[in-house]
Amino acid sequence: MDENEWAAHARHGDELAFNQLVSLHKRKLYGIAYSYLRNEADALDVLQDSVCKAWLKKATLRDHDAFLPWITRILINGCIDDLKRKQRVLPKSEAGYEGTHEMMTIYRMDLEIALTHLKPKYRHVLILKYYHDMTLSDIAKIMDRPEGTVKTWLHQALKQVKKQINKGGAILWSI
Amino acid sequence: MEHLENFRFHEIKQEIEAASGEVAEDRLNQAIAKGLHRAKRARIKRQIGFQVGIMAGLLTLSVFLLSYWGQDMEGWGNSTSTSAVQGKNTRPFSI
Numbered sequence: 001m002d003e004n005e006w007a008a009h010a011r012h013g014d015e016l017a018f019n020q021l022v023s024l025h026k027r028k029l030y031g032i033a034y035s036y037l038r039n040e041a042d043a044l045d046v047l048q049d050s051v052c053k054a055w056l057k058k059a060t061l062r063d064h065d066a067f068l069p070w071i072t073r074i075l076i077n078g079c080i081d082d083l084k085r086k087q088r089v090l091p092k093s094e095a096g097y098e099g100t101h102e103m104m105t106i107y108r109m110d111l112e113i114a115l116t117h118l119k120p121k122y123r124h125v126l127i128l129k130y131y132h133d134m135t136l137s138d139i140a141k142i143m144d145r146p147e148g149t150v151k152t153w154l155h156q157a158l159k160q161v162k163k164q165i166n167k168g169g170a171i172l173w174s175i
Numbered sequence: 176m177e178h179l180e181n182f183r184f185h186e187i188k189q190e191i192e193a194a195s196g197e198v199a200e201d202r203l204n205q206a207i208a209k210g211l212h213r214a215k216r217a218r219i220k221r222q223i224g225f226q227v228g229i230m231a232g233l234l235t236l237s238v239f240l241l242s243y244w245g246q247d248m249e250g251w252g253n254s255t256s257t258s259a260v261q262g263k264n265t266r267p268f269s270i
Contacts, residue, residue, distance in 0.1 A: 019208075030195055030198060047210070049210065051209075052210040132191075
């Protein structure tokens with residue numbers, strides 16, 4: 001059975017097919033949750049919550065091809081809700097870096113701080129594009145927007161990140 | 176737009192990839208199983224809630240109708256109403 005057939009079966013209440021589909025993408029989904037929450041336990045909680053929501057709302061999946069974008073959207077919304085609930089700030093101070101990694105950490109923190117200042121839609125585009133190597137058409141499907149719009153958002157997001165980092169006085173470009 | 180590679184996205188990406196690779200398979204499977212279990216429980220709860228709601232509604236309606244039809248006209252409702260004072264039958268229909 002291929003992914004489309006599984007999605008069709010899952011939509012009609014086949015638990016096994018749904019489980020197979022989610023299991024197929026579990027690491028990818030976990031990775032997306034982790035990129036928002038930066039914590040294993042929280043990412044697993046949100047994954048669990050998203051699976052629950054997806055199963056309850058399975059009838060809303062109209063296009064069988066779009067299972068992954070659909071569940072990813074549920075997951076991202078879950079991550080945003082979780083972040084709002086906990087009033088957490090995205091960049092985490094990581095004490096694990098030392099010596100040669102110090103400079104990297106500064107760059108990294110600048111980038112992460114810049115990301116927190118972006119509009120959520122810009123942040124989503126950057127996270128999906130650069131942390132998960134998604135194509136613009138995949139991102140467009142997840143965000144339910146035309147590809148051209150996503151392209152514009154990506155451009156704007158990068159412009160704003162650059163501006164934010166420059167404003168912060170950090171060195172923007174790699175050595 | 177200048178070369179995106181210059182941004183330090185790849186460092187964070189590497190960390191995320193490492194984290195995704197590190198998480199144990201059984202923990203992921205457990206999260207999925209728990210999510211499905213929660214969904215099924217929520218669905219059962221919702222169905223029970225719906226049935227209880229319907230039953231409560233029917234019970235309330237039957238109590239109301241019984242009390243309405245079981246009452247004598249003079250003793251029912253607002254005794255100062257014009258119809259009641261004039262002795263007219265205000266019942267919507269008779270059985």
